[in-house]
Every structure is written in structure tokens, then in C-alpha cells.
Amino acid sequence: MIKQNKNIAIEVKNLSKSFKSKLVLDNISFNVQQGSITGFFGPNGAGKTTTMRIILGLLYPNSGCAKVFGEDVDKSSDIRNRIGVLLEQNGMSDRLSAYDNLDYYATIYNIKDKQEKINSLLKQMGLFERKNEKIGTFSTGMKKKLGLARALLNDPDILFLDEPTVGLDPDAQKEFRNLILDLSKQKKLTVLLNTHNLNEAQKVCTDIIVINNTKIRYSGNLKETLQKYKTRDLEKVYFEVVKNNGLV
């Protein structure tokens, strides 16, 4: 049983996971502080998405545990009510309009004044004018924005973003980044961001976690980390950590 620290939003302790005989996560532990934007980095196949899926209760660990606000996401619908999720796919049906997609989820979250809420999010994302169009006709960037709107429908305390800017052009990436920063400031959201885009991460993250070869190789505050490595470049830190498997 994990003792719940009030400032900790996500607590991962001694988590191990294997698929058949392949070990994906080996006894990993880390915390995500409330109000932080934590970048979760690692090479392809390092276990980032698996870790996020375990935290979200979509996969079950072989040992250890992952808690959000001290509770197991899979077992607590209250906690699922407090999280927003944008996975690699935006999670919406191409056959429905932007409005109907949001309405589908707003009904599930039992949101009061859902029409007002949906319209306000669509305006915030710059999609209000196209709310009645089927999202099958939307660009990748528009779908990602709509996915973010969906993830924010229930005013979550924590946002889980898995590769949110993949497939976006630089302008859309910048716009998306600014949206996350604004939201984090306005609503004091905690964000766990899985990404390969280190430039983007350096601009938004307050904390970083690096995973490689099934283990957590580094975790810490971004500013302190850059000072420690005497650099301004997160990419340099990342390659150093990955190359030396966390040994500085």
C-alpha cells in the first residue's frame, strides 16, 4: 500500500511488466508532482506507452503498482472522472461530426450544460466554425486539437498525452504546445507527456523522466538537470543518459 503524498499526482512503484517472455518494464519507480508538466522520454520500444497504459489501468502489471491520487485508475471510476487522456489515436469516430464526438463523451462524463462546454472548447481550439463537419474530413492537426478538447471536457486534474504532436507540422506543433502551456497555467493541470520531440519538451516541461532498456534512467526537475549537465540543451542530456544508461 502506497502512502499518499498530497503533492504527488502519479505514483509508480516497483512496476514490472512483461509480455510473454519479453520484459518491457523492470521494477521502475517514479513520481509525478501535482501541477507539473512531466516529459516521459525514451527510445522506441523503451516502455513509455506501456507505462502510461498501466497507469491508466489499460494493462496490468506483473508486480508493483501505479496510482493516481493514491488510487488504482482501473478500479476507481471517480479517478477516471478526474483524468483526461489523449493517446496516439484521438479516440473519436471519423463518421461523427466534431460536435457529436464531443457530445458522445460529454454524455458519458455526465457534464452539465454540455452544449455550452462543448462550444466553448471548440472555440478555444479554433474548430467552432467546423463543428458540424465529420471529422473524417479533418487534418491530423485538427483531429489532435479536437482530441485535446475531448480530453479536457471533464475539466481533468491530470492530462495524459501520448505523442500528441506526431504528424503535426511545425506551426501546429507550436500552437499545440502553447495550448498545453496555457492550460497548465490557467487550470494548474498536471500533465504527463510521452514524446520523442525533445525540443518541444524543453519548451513545455518542468520535469523529465528518461526510460531506456526497461528501466528508469533519470528523473528530475528540468532546470536542475540542465544545470547539473551544464548545458541548455535537453537533447544533449537525453543522449548522455541513454548512452550511459543513466550513469552520469
Add this chain to the structure above:
Amino acid sequence: MNFNILKNEFKKIFTNKATVWSVFGIVVIWSLIFGFTVPEIDAPNLQIASNNLYISLSTLIGFFVTYLIATQVFLAEKREKTIETLLCTPLSLKEIWKIKSVATAIFAELSCIFSVILVYICGFFPKSNILFPSWNVFIYLFVVLPLFLCAIAGLLGYIEFLFGMKENRIVNFIIVFAIVFGFNFVGASMKKGGFSSWIFLVIILCISLALLILESFLTKYLNKEKIVTSIEDVT
């Protein structure tokens, strides 16, 4: 069960116009084909023949429509990878399965009612021998069949959620084979067979209830990891 979510799920089915039109076409064509074959039946057996046709055809159409819609409702959710996001909402896996099954069954039930109406309309044509259904047909249509369709939708949903593409392909093959075999049965049922008998109604009712109880027990073994890890096989 939250009826607003059910309503939205039902609305979502209608957005797949290709499937909806396919269902409409299948129901119209089969109902008319079988509706117009009744004139060939001997006069003394007409009421039984008509009742048998109403019941056997609605069962088969219900089964087929349930299969078509369940594929869209459950399997497409995995194919489009929207299921992961849905599993992160406050709804439990059992609730998601239940809502989708009921929405599928309602759509199939409406198709069956439409089919019975079409068959009855065939009776207005010259030389047609179709008679108005007896009351046991109504009991079947409004009590037994909805339960049967719920059970079938639940079972298909369970299988489609749990298995990957290879397994689902095998299941699809078996279902299509069963449907082709079933249509031969509908033709034969008009001449003989006790589809409109009480025994048949009770048997279908018992099978439906047993399936629903079994499914309710089996959902304990349906977990999010099984669904998520079989997505890759589906896509």
C-alpha cells in the same frame, strides 16, 4: 443503464450509412422473397405456415442484423483504436459491453419488426395467402426475440472484444455459414416445422436466458488488457 449513453450509442450506429442501407436492403429483399413464396403453401396450413414464416424469418434476420451491427459497434471500436479512450472514461468495461449490446439488439429488433410488417404487406397482393400473425407471434416478437437478440449481441460483442483478427475471422466464417444454412431452413419451416409452437418459444426463451446468465458470468474474465493487447491483431 444510462439511457442518454444508450441513445448516443444508437445514434452512432446510424452514422454508418453503408451498414444501415445494407441492413435495409437485406431486410426488404428477404422479406419480399419469402413473403411471396407463401402462395405456394396448401390452404389448410396457411395460418401455421404464415406464423412459421414470421417467426423463423424474423429470428434469422435478427441474427444477421445483430451480427452486422455488432461487427461495427464492437470490432470497429478496436479497429479505429477508439476503445482505449473509451476504457479511460468513468464507464466500466461491463457497462460499455452492456450498452453496446443493448443498442445493437434494439437496432436488430426494429429490423425484425420491419420485416414482419413487410411480409404481412405481401398478403395484400393478389393470390397471396399470407395471414395476419397469431398472438404467439406477437409474444415471440416483443418478448422472446428481444432477449434472444440481446444474448446474441452480448455474445458476439464478448468474442469481438476478446479476440484478435484471426479468431474473429473464424467466428465470422462460422456465422456466415450458419446464416446461409438458416435461410434454407426458413423455406422448409413454412411447410412443416413447429416454429410457432409454444415449445419452440420456450426453448428460445430458455436459450436466451441461459446465454445471458453465461455472458454475465463470462464478463468477469473480460478485462481491459485482453482488449488492448488484441487491438494490434485487429488493426
